[in-house]
Amino acid sequence: MRKVWRGIVRTIFWSFERGSWPYDLMVVAIVLFVLLTPRNLFHDQPQTIALASSDVQLLSEDSENHTRTYRLDAKVLQPEKRAKVPTPELERETHDILSRAVEDLKERTFQVTRIDPLRAPDGSVVYYDVTVHLLTERFASSLP
Numbered sequence: 001m002r003k004v005w006r007g008i009v010r011t012i013f014w015s016f017e018r019g020s021w022p023y024d025l026m027v028v029a030i031v032l033f034v035l036l037t038p039r040n041l042f043h044d045q046p047q048t049i050a051l052a053s054s055d056v057q058l059l060s061e062d063s064e065n066h067t068r069t070y071r072l073d074a075k076v077l078q079p080e081k082r083a084k085v086p087t088p089e090l091e092r093e094t095h096d097i098l099s100r101a102v103e104d105l106k107e108r109t110f111q112v113t114r115i116d117p118l119r120a121p122d123g124s125v126v127y128y129d130v131t132v133h134l135l136t137e138r139f140a141s142s143l144p
Helices: 001-013 021-036 088-101
Strands: 056-062 067-073 109-121 125-134
Touching: 001 021, 021 056, 056 088, 067 088, 088 109
Parallel strands: none
Antiparallel strands: 056 067, 067 125, 109 125
16 A cells, blocks of 8 residues: 555655656546547636627727827726726736727827727726827838
8 A cells, every 4th residue: 555655645746767668558538538538628718809891980080199098998908807997917917908999099009109908987997099100111120
């Protein structure tokens, strides 16, 4: 019984020497598990949110400064990614959503320059006014 217990402890703590047959057996078992386990068993699917045309609206456009302001409905963001103040993660999320939802931005390079959360009377964020700067082709090609 002691020998079995020691084998279980060594397996859990992965204390076999590299190149030994138990080590190789564990590696093969892990590789087989990864390759043969059905994907849907873990529900590991990317979560996509369907965007309606009313979720993103163009509020204003400044041709001279190459900026546009869009109103983004907060419900298109996952609840844990909604923020009451602009954060780098919120900036990335809004950039990704706008690049997927706005046809004119799909093939363009742009930068989110400002995010203004609009709150409901209870303090929760209802909309984000997102200002983007459209980069010209000459400027965009010089970016790293």
